[in-house]
Amino acid sequence: MDNLKNVLKFEFLNIITRRSFLLTVILVPLIPAVILGALGFLNDDQTQTIGEIFTSEVANPLPIGVVDQSGIVKDYPDWLTGGNLVEVEDESTARQRTADAQLEGFFVISPDYLENGQVTYIKPEINMITEIVQQGALDDLINYNLMGSDQRLYLRYQNPVSYTYEYLDPETADTRDQETFQFFVVPYAIMMLFYIMILVSASLMINAVGKDKDNKTIEILLTSAKPMDLFLGKLLGHGAASLLQMAAWGGGLVLIMNLGGNSVSFLEGLQLPTQVIALGLPYFILGFFLYGSLMAGVGALAPNMREGSQSSFIITLPLIFLMLMINQLVGQPNSTLTAFLSIFPLTSSVVMMTRLAIGSVPLWQIALSLTVLIVTVVFIVRGVSNLFSSQTLLSGEKFKMKTFFRTIFVGR
């Protein structure tokens, strides 16, 4: 027990003091948080979208002239144009004012506009990013005038329908607000977060075992600690470090949402569902123990880290399969396939969290999923401990998948 604790402590400290770990833990949430914080600072009146913030940075502050030869643009309301579009009498005046740097450029609306929709944009330099925004502003101005300068009609045209949804059975239905895009972001983000965290943390277990072989410390360790202490110490040490990383990333995610919500309308109102917060920890821990044990088993059987990494691909296949199915899983969270994958132990820690991020999941499915996962983790940890024998760890033989699975499921 003492040696289990010693191995755990060494592995944990060894990971968290590594420069690469510190950089990953700190920089991954810090960089987007700093960017969004800076955007929030720049957008202190909180009226701009993220697109507007970026494009306003690159756009020229000079107004753009509008030479209307069709006679349809009569009003240039400030609430719509923001003063960026100004009426100019004729093309030659517009050319002169552009040459004098009073205008960035000018639109010429053709006399036959109603027939052909023709507008010419004349300016000294063409920049496609700003062009898209500026042309959008002219589109809005023309639409407004075509509607007889009726603000109410124009705003309804811009946002014609406000749908309300009701669910036949709110208990089992996908209750996301189908109208708002950002609510789709959370399930994708949660799925990617759990996928990456479990895969990356578990893969480190190959190195945790392999480094003892590559550094030739394994023989020394075996004269001091039991193989089972080495296995569990490494598993728990890496698990603790991964939890720390997850806490940092999770905290970063919350920070980003808060900063983002304040500064960028795209992220406004975005929040982590409470069931994800409540069940995230047990699902992550169990998912890590499952894949971490299997990866440690690969590390124990492979003669070195390189061969271990190459041989681990087959273990990661269920998770890779989920990434190929990501749209189907997020799009149909209550389909039979998604429900099955949220109970199947090799995929449940990622898929169940994705379902919980989307909406409610029947309690019996959560209970069944957790039970199956716990039983599988106990079985796999015990099975992998068969691979942690002195003879296997010191053998130096080539990795054989058949031996790997036979030892886990049947024993030595």
Add this chain to the structure above:
Amino acid sequence: MDTIVVEHIAKSFGETQAVKDVSFSVRPGEIFGLLGPNGSGKTTSIRVILDIYQPEKGTVEILGGPMNEEKLNQIGYLPEERGLYQDVELSRNLTYLATLKNMTREEIDQKLPVWLERFDLSDHQKKKTKELSKGMQQKAQLIAALIHDPEIIIIDEPFTALDPVNTQLVKDLLIDLRDEGRTIMMSTHQMNQVEQLCDRLVLIDHGTVLLEGDLKEIQTQFATNQVLIQTDSELPENIKGVQSIQEEGLYYRLTPADGLSPRVVLQELIDQRISLSSFEIATPTLDEIFIKVVSEGRNGNEEDN
């Protein structure tokens, strides 16, 4: 009570029989040599003693009984394949290995600086292992084997990568430890070191014991009645009672005629008024004994096959 008693152990890996039948015992307070050619079964025997491998047959007794966790912590082991974490700084490496030997933080803080000083590694304790020379890593590995003050020390090729100064440092250390009453089992190919350090030895090949016993007795057992002499005089071509004379550098090797003892040869040399600066019975070197015993053993095996 012998410190280590190995009785008829056998261990195989698949089709390969690494150890067929090995028995020997190591006494308290002695330096014991475990010798054998490459692939003879030395490392497997050591791993069986250390309880890393379970033997298929035979038994091992440590300090009067089977191995247990407490006894394992009384053993210091320097394996043939040196192992320290290359990307971890030296003091953390040694601290970790010491904690696994049940040492408390206070004990480590007390003893580690002393050992680092003794091996001239104090200035390097914050360096990563990979930044140290091979000789420094070898000394660090010895610290890992000795820091917990073990009763039994098992060392495999302890002089590899050491310069003459550090070789002498380690030899003096081993002698000191023996004089303190520690039991040391040493495996090495450097026969001169065995001759200088070991009290007793066992020689194994193909997983079986070829020779075991006291070093001096073994050398006597393998001694012929040849004599080595040093003289300023010109030796006559024929000396009565001497079958052959061979010049070997500063020495002459004299082989007495059948049935005659070296004493008769000495008497003849005195009678012939040959001035002698030294006269000694030619003791075979351990190298010679090793080669002879291993060759004979292998020839015997081939004949049996």
